[in-house]
Amino acid sequence: MRTPAGQDGSGTSCRVLIYSHDTFGLGHLRRSRAIANAIVGANRDVRAVIVSGSPVIDRFAFAEGVEAVRVPPVTKLPDGDYASLDPGVPLERVVAERTAIIARTVDAFRPHVMIVDKEPTGFHGEILPALERLSERGCKLVLGLRDVLDDPERLVPEWERKGATGAMRFYDEVWVYGVPRIHRPLEAFAPGLADRPIYTGYLRRALPELRPGRSEPAVTDKPFILVTPGGGGDGAALIDWVIAAYEADPGIPLPALVAFGPFLDAGTRTGFLDRIAKISERIAAITFDSEIELLMRKAEGIVAMGGYNTFCEILSFDKRAILVPRTRPRREQEIRAVAAQALGLARVLLEAEGRAPARMAAALRALPAQSPPSKVVVPGLLDGLDVIAARVRALTAPDAEAFSDLRRRACP
Structure with missing residues (x-):
């Protein structure tokens, strides 16, 4: 993996790494892109790298200060299982390659904050080595969850099976990109976990810059x-x-x-x-x-x-x-x-x-x-990107406690 330009771990800029497993569709990549663009847009000294498994990541433009590192893609089968996007490559080998790329990215980029999208252990546990290493280095680790994960009766055993519940010990914060009036995704877990989320509000989307020569039907x-x-x-x-x-x-x-x-x-x-x-x-x-x-x-x-x-x-x-x-x-x-x-x-x-x-x-x-x-008036409904940018500042401030009031900006 090449080292992201100008981001070899030197200098004083804040570095944010976003992990997006992207096993299916566009959702994870588009959410991660919105978050990365907002963070660098609100904080001039922030650089961001997205690690993504999306096979179409090259079709998307990113804000200045945001780069992407692609890991080999996988796909979700109709029965919910997964396979390599390349049918000639065993899934185990793909996971090993992805794990190695993530490790090299972590060592090269040396992030101050890592935001993990949805999966606490990553795809098939591929980010566990990175979580161990970054935790030891003092990197702030954040789990970012969409507003709804699944039916609670299915989510709890799924997390137990994947080791996700145990992996929560690595995370300094848990962000839910939504409002509790829609859903509380961790409510079915024990109080110590169910009470952790900071509800940011949904992620407000802006219009992209109009591409020269764009045509529409x-x-x-x-x-x-x-x-x-x-x-x-x-x-x-x-x-x-x-x-x-x-x-x-x-x-x-x-x-x-x-x-x-x-x-x-x-x-x-x-x-x-x-x-x-x-x-x-x-x-x-x-x-x-x-x-x-x-x-x-x-x-x-x-x-x-x-x-x-x-x-x-x-x-x-x-x-x-x-x-x-x-x-x-x-x-x-x-x-x-x-x-x-x-x-x-x-x-x-x-x-x-x-x-x-x-x-x-x-x-x-x-x-x-x-x-x-x-x-319909729902307080904090679209405050997500502002709250996330504020939380990044809080997590990387010399005196993070001075920003503890930012937690109260999250949706009630």
């Missing part, structure tokens, strides 16, 4: 609905349901733009394009847009699965939304979506209640009149 020139299943690897059912609604109901008032996502199966995408071609005056499609925030800002409403990043964007751009959460292999999206609907932040369509085209069509018809999220 003609459908976006007028009011439209954006349909996005995130990375697309598990979004076929959502896309099929929306297309079926437009096929069945020619009176849906707004056209739709479907962003398939880079991980949607190629054969499935071809089938969808054939269907869309027959109703092209009312629905269009693209494969992927690394600046999808620009489309979200323009859209009259959004139809999505309810993943963490998309939910942050719906809140940030104050968009009316229909959420169609997946329920396997985790209930994360369903838990988030149902809680959001209870607060009045979005509307939810659960597939278990039926996937009739007329049901989706009715929701699409009603979407323009739906209340936007801003009609």
Whole structure:
């Protein structure tokens, strides 16, 4: 691994390492990128490196002061197990390579703070050696969790099986990127662990800088609905349901733009394009847009699965939304979506209640009149990036106790 430019451990700049295992989709990478960009943007003397297993990391731009180190990618199978993205390489060898790259990154970069995304021990325990080493060096270790992990009845035994509960001894702080009114992800654990989280609020998203030569589909020139299943690897059912609604109901008032996502199966995408071609005056499609925030800002409403990043964007751009959460292999999206609907932040369509085209069509018809999220007041709802930047300053201050009041800035 090359040493990140100008970041060989020398000098006095604060160095933040963000670990993102990225076994599936775009969520972990996009969350880590938002956090890294915000930290360096709020603190001039901070440098950040993201260690990521995303196979599409090269398609994303990062703020000045943020670099990325890629580890060999793995993929999640339909049954929840994992495999190397290269079928000719055993998973054990990939994990060993990833562990070695992480170790070299830690030694070269010598971070003052390490933020671990979601998995306390990393993928298959790959960051445990790094946690041991950094803990001995006095590096501040932070576990960053999205607002919802899974059904508590499944999460507790999963963490025990992975050794995650025992690994919590390494962490100085636990941040939850959300608000407790939506969910308390560690509530099912013993009080010593359940009471640890600092609730930062959700991560407010900003518009990316407009890329020269950027073009957008003609459908976006007028009011439209954006349909996005995130990375697309598990979004076929959502896309099929929306297309079926437009096929069945020619009176849906707004056209739709479907962003398939880079991980949607190629054969499935071809089938969808054939269907869309027959109703092209009312629905269009693209494969992927690394600046999808620009489309979200323009859209009259959004139809999505309810993943963490998309939910942050719906809140940030104050968009009316229909959420169609997946329920396997985790209930994360369903838990988030149902809680959001209870607060009045979005509307939810659960597939278990039926996937009739007329049901989706009715929701699409009603979407323009739906209340936007801003009609609901939730204290600290989008304070996440500000709180995170403040916590980094607090953790690296000469007298960290002088900043203890920053904990109280977290959401109640």
